[in-house]
Amino acid sequence: MKQNKYDEAAFFNTYSRMNRSVKGLEGAGEWPVFRELIPHLQGKNVLDLGCGFGWHCRYAADQGAAEVTGVDISRNMLEKAREKSPDKEITFVRRPLEDFEYESDTYDVIISSLAFHYVRDFRQLCHSLYKALKPGGTLVFSVEHPIFTSRAEQDWFYSEDGRRLHWPVDRYQEEGERRTNFLAEDVVKYHRTVSTYIESLLQAGFLIRSVKEPAPSQERILENSEWQDEARRPMFLIVSAAKEQQAGITVIQAHA
Amino acid sequence: MKQNKYDEAAFFNTYSRMNRSVKGLEGAGEWPVFRELIPHLQGKNVLDLGCGFGWHCRYAADQGAAEVTGVDISRNMLEKAREKSPDKEITFVRRPLEDFEYESDTYDVIISSLAFHYVRDFRQLCHSLYKALKPGGTLVFSVEHPIFTSRAEQDWFYSEDGRRLHWPVDRYQEEGERRTNFLAEDVVKYHRTVSTYIESLLQAGFLIRSVKEPAPSQERILENSEWQDEARRPMFLIVSAAKEQQAGITVIQAHA
Numbered sequence: 255m256k257q258n259k260y261d262e263a264a265f266f267n268t269y270s271r272m273n274r275s276v277k278g279l280e281g282a283g284e285w286p287v288f289r290e291l292i293p294h295l296q297g298k299n300v301l302d303l304g305c306g307f308g309w310h311c312r313y314a315a316d317q318g319a320a321e322v323t324g325v326d327i328s329r330n331m332l333e334k335a336r337e338k339s340p341d342k343e344i345t346f347v348r349r350p351l352e353d354f355e356y357e358s359d360t361y362d363v364i365i366s367s368l369a370f371h372y373v374r375d376f377r378q379l380c381h382s383l384y385k386a387l388k389p390g391g392t393l394v395f396s397v398e399h400p401i402f403t404s405r406a407e408q409d410w411f412y413s414e415d416g417r418r419l420h421w422p423v424d425r426y427q428e429e430g431e432r433r434t435n436f437l438a439e440d441v442v443k444y445h446r447t448v449s450t451y452i453e454s455l456l457q458a459g460f461l462i463r464s465v466k467e468p469a470p471s472q473e474r475i476l477e478n479s480e481w482q483d484e485a486r487r488p489m490f491l492i493v494s495a496a497k498e499q500q501a502g503i504t505v506i507q508a509h510a
Numbered sequence: 511m512k513q514n515k516y517d518e519a520a521f522f523n524t525y526s527r528m529n530r531s532v533k534g535l536e537g538a539g540e541w542p543v544f545r546e547l548i549p550h551l552q553g554k555n556v557l558d559l560g561c562g563f564g565w566h567c568r569y570a571a572d573q574g575a576a577e578v579t580g581v582d583i584s585r586n587m588l589e590k591a592r593e594k595s596p597d598k599e600i601t602f603v604r605r606p607l608e609d610f611e612y613e614s615d616t617y618d619v620i621i622s623s624l625a626f627h628y629v630r631d632f633r634q635l636c637h638s639l640y641k642a643l644k645p646g647g648t649l650v651f652s653v654e655h656p657i658f659t660s661r662a663e664q665d666w667f668y669s670e671d672g673r674r675l676h677w678p679v680d681r682y683q684e685e686g687e688r689r690t691n692f693l694a695e696d697v698v699k700y701h702r703t704v705s706t707y708i709e710s711l712l713q714a715g716f717l718i719r720s721v722k723e724p725a726p727s728q729e730r731i732l733e734n735s736e737w738q739d740e741a742r743r744p745m746f747l748i749v750s751a752a753k754e755q756q757a758g759i760t761v762i763q764a765h766a
Contacts, residue, residue: 420678427725427741469683485683
């Protein structure tokens with residue numbers, strides 16, 4: 255059974271009060287970097303995996319996407335997503351994203367924000383997503399960075415007087431389950447190395463377009479000193495990958 | 511002036527006693543992963559940047575490479591490299607690798623082992639290497655992993671009784687010089703993020719073929735318990751990148 259913390263009332267209520275839940279995309283520090291990697295969406299068929307409150311789905315609809323589908327495991331999240339999107343043409347599907355039926359050659363763009371580190375089998379998922387994209391299609395996703403997920407504690411190392419000394423890394427090569435504390439709840443994430451994220455995409459046939467580790471801007475740091483610590487270790491990994499001929503030049507000559 | 515510690519006697523003598531200096535490639539834990547990424551070398555023109563004692567050059571010659579050039583800043587290293595290669599057709603060039611004259615479309619394969627983290631301007635280097643490769647050519651290089659280089663200390667965090675508690679990461683997003691202690695000497699390395707390594711290659715036109723973070727094998731760990739700690743954090747990043755059309759250009763010619 256896939257974990258579904260977002261349908262537990264206490265967890266959901268705490269999550270709903272997070273900056274990114276209240277303010278949406280503008281409340282998510284990594285959004286400017288993520289947005290830059292999303293191709294033009296006008297007229298496109300877009301799939302959002304782990305859509306949560308549907309912020310990215312609404313963004314896609316606002317950008318003129320022809321079809322938008324949001325998938326999430328949580329009934330609570332999707333209820334809220336539907337509430338927030340009364341005037342949008344978005345299809346919301348309640349399904350663990352591993353179990354969604356990925357039809358071949360269907361989507362122009364697949365996006366996923368901070369969901370894939372909840373997926374046990376990323377290699378398998380990459381194959382499904384590659385299949386589901388149309389040729390020339392793009393996958394853009396963010397995950398918690400492997401530096402962030404390596405230890406189950408997923409926290410700073412503190413001095414005795416409570417200062418953040420540094421970010422500790424351990425068990426990096428030991429991929430798999432991490433039972434971690436997120437919003438005071440026991441949450442299961444899957445740690446993978448940077449190499450595994452990239453190699454899984456390459457092995458599925460993807461072309462790597464971009465690999466980002468967003469850092470807070472100087473502006474953000476001045477706004478809020480908490481952002482300073484965000485430059486001390488990367489929290490997110492954002493990847494753009496394309497379903498395209500890896501190498502090949504295709505020359506077609508048509509003679510009358 | 512580029513730093514050249516290997517021509518300082520004390521440093522050179524200590525380096526010469528390291529496992530990888532005495533045993534060569536077999537003494538370097540990451541060699542099996544590195545070797546797997548090197549294309550077939552038979553008949554190829556091969557450039558080795560930061561060749562040191564010339565182990566990789568001799569490997570290339572043994573694999574039947576047509577031409578092998580090794581570049582290194584250190585007179586000591588190249589003397590030793592020449593001594594060790596009496597029967598091989600290898601050209602050794604003494605030059606900081608930033609200042610080597612990269613001729614266009616010249617090499618089939620460029621390799622570099624643990625040298626690029628001494629280079630200040632990696633973006634510039636990527637452009638030079640892309641230019642120097644023949645179309646279809648491959649670049650394979652290893653560097654100290656950004657997790658390893660983020661702090662100037664580049665060491666474990668220890669408990670009061672001397673146990674290795676974890677690997678500390680800090681200043682990750684702050685790229686640039688790290689004055690670090692290597693073999694009891696003050697050595698200047700350049701810290702860069704994983705993202706910068708990959709994006710610099712992509713921006714120069716490279717296609718990413720493989721990104722590895724070698725972990726010690728079970729066999730190695732059983733041989734020598736020191737290898738156990740090598741699974742706790744990645745020490746090396748190894749990348750293979752190709753000079754190929756990124757996207758698949760389709761040329762359609764229609765004749766009447």
